[in-house]
Amino acid sequence: MEAAVIELDSKWEIVREGLRTNLGEDVYSSWFTRMMPENFDGANLTVSVPTRFLRSWIQNHYRDTLLEGWKKEISNLSRVDILVRTCSTRQAPTQNNNLQIAQQNEMGDKSPGQDWGQRMGGLKGFGGAPGQSMAGQVTSGRTMGDVMSGRRGHIVDPRQSFDTFVVGDSNALAFQAAKRVADGMPNEFGGYRPLFIYGGPGLGKTHLLNAVRQQIMFKYPERRMLYLTAEEFIVQFVNALKARDTMAFKEKLRSVDLLLIDDLQFLQGDKVQEEFDHTFTSLVEAGKQVVLAADQSPVQLSCLNDRMRSRLSGGLVIDICPNDFDLRVRILKAKVAEAQRVNPTLSVPADVLQYIAENASRCARGLEGGLVSVLSRAQNGIITLEMARSALRNQVSVEENRIIRVHDIIKSVSDFYQVSKADLFSARRHRSIVRPRQIGMYLAKMLTSRSLPEIGRRFGGRDHTTVLHAVRKIDDLLKKDPILAEEVARLKREIELGDLHR
Structure with a gap:
């Protein structure tokens, strides 16, 4: 032998x-x-x-x-x-680094109790020694205490769980989809390949991604997961190229059961996108789960090529709309309850919470910042409405003095529908251009004090009758087409809140 x-x-x-x-x-x-x-x-x-x-x-x-x-x-x-290769096959000779890495992986496969993230942690381009906490490290079976303490794998914020996520009309669908992925992982998740969650900053996308990770760690401790921001994906890929060790990078990403990528709108570079495309395709074809988050829907992500936008649109795409008033109040109540666990004497009256909800930034981070500003003025745990007005004076000033311009609407419509400004101003009559142009004119009439002739001039020198026709046309369509009505309502909210340009 x-x-x-x-x-x-x-x-x-x-x-x-x-x-x-x-x-x-x-x-x-x-x-x-x-x-x-x-x-x-x-x-x-x-x-x-x-x-x-x-x-x-x-x-x-x-x-x-x-x-x-x-x-x-x-x-x-x-x-x-x-x-x-398994335990029964021969061990590879260790004549170079690549073979050493392969041998280490085989040794890891023989020890189910060893953390897979630790074994991959020593690969070139991926950071520190086994056991060191680092962004973008693969996590697998472990106790939640291990994860939270940072002893093994990438730290998960225990505050960002499904239990602490405040659900409202604007985010209920995203919450339910993320929960289903976490509950049914890996084979019963409902066919969401990928699950793509998008919305403005501070609306809870990262919270949901971390909640998915946290729940799967409890329910499926043997599963391999990798959470990365788009920036971390780029950095690790570039490091792998520099180290001439792209194989390790490919194996790290394509051997996981769940890949989560946050802030996908920052995924830049042809080679980076090509590698992400291959990774995404490999995981989906293998029946693995991919969860993505971005500030815009796949079709609106101009940083991605057409092929990638089409692939990402093939899963379940759900938007998180700006928080309505009721949800903002409930978010603030949850934050107050959290603060009261530290300071039981703290008391925030309902009228103060309502004032913060009305005048602070609409996103969760802005609400929390407004609440912190107000709480910093507490005297013996007591907060008054006057204190809240004083704390939020600058924020209120910004919100009240904000003026929506026709220019803002044109830019927002251009970004939202992926139509250039030149096309909006042109005489082209293609449906993909005419409808966004009409919506832009409609919103300009609804959200500004400009006259019809002035709006017409801003949209490529058109006659006021053209603007009037567009306004009446869209107004009529909104009554008949609920999908278009929701689309225009979301665009209107984003323009009013300035979410597209923050």
């Missing part, structure tokens, strides 16, 4: 040199350095690689090339089978 293994190894040395010559050093180094011959039964050859991803890629792209190379050394060869 030992002699047969040695003979296979010697033949493999010849085959690998042929692969290196025919495919080039880059391709050979990426895909074949960790391959090993295992067994030849007289007709079929078995070779092994350390990961499922490597096996899948070689089978799909280089199976015939590999077979041809081996046939030059074994003339009666019929087939080459590729398997993933």
Whole structure:
């Protein structure tokens, strides 16, 4: 048996040199350095690689090339089978760093209790030593205490759970979808590949992503998860390119059961987007879950190419609308209850909460900031309305003096419908341009004090009768088309709150 293994190894040395010559050093180094011959039964050859991803890629792209190379050394060869190395297969020699990494991964697979994030943590380009807390690290089975203390994996904020998320009409659908993903992970989540949540800043997108992670850690401790912001994805990919270790990056992302990416609107660069596209496709085709968050819907993300926007639109896309007054009050009550656990004597009257809800920024972060400003003026735990007015004087001034301009509406409509300003001003009559143009004129009439002739001039020098026709047309459509009505209502809220330009 030992002699047969040695003979296979010697033949493999010849085959690998042929692969290196025919495919080039880059391709050979990426895909074949960790391959090993295992067994030849007289007709079929078995070779092994350390990961499922490597096996899948070689089978799909280089199976015939590999077979041809081996046939030059074994003339009666019929087939080459590729398997993933396990405890029963031979250990790879440790002649270079890549093989050392492969060997470490195999050792990790033999020890189910070891944290998978720790094993991947030592790879080039991904940061510190095993056990070190770092952004973007893969997390798997552990106790919640381990996660919260930062002893293992990426720290999850215990305050951002489903229990602490304040649900209202504007975010109920997003909450229910995220909860279903967390409850049904990995195979019963309802087919949300991906789940894409979008909305303005401070509306709870990151909270929901962290809530999904936290609940899955309880229900499915064996599952592998990776949470990254788009910026972290870019940094780690660039580091992998610099270290010439993109394979480790690919394996890290594509071997998880759940990938969560926040702030997707910041995913810039052709190579970065191409790698994200491949990763996304690989996970979805493997039946894995992907949860994404951004400040705009997929079709509005101009930073992404058309192919990626189309792919992301193929899942469940849900928007979180700006918080209404009732929800803002309930968010403030939840924040007060949290503060009262530290200071039981604290008392905030209902009229103060209503004043903050009316005058502070509409997002949760803005509300919390307004509440903190008010609480800082508490005297013996007592808050008065006058204190609240004093604390929020600057914020109230900004809100009350804000003027909506036709220019703001044009920019918002352009961004919202992905139509250039030049097209809005042009004479083009295509439906994809005419409808946004009419909506822009309608909103300009509703939200500003400008006259019809002045609005017409702002929209490419059009006659006032054209503006009047647009206003009447949209007004009529809003009564008949509930989808358009919701679309225009959301755009109107975003313009009023300035969410598109903050």
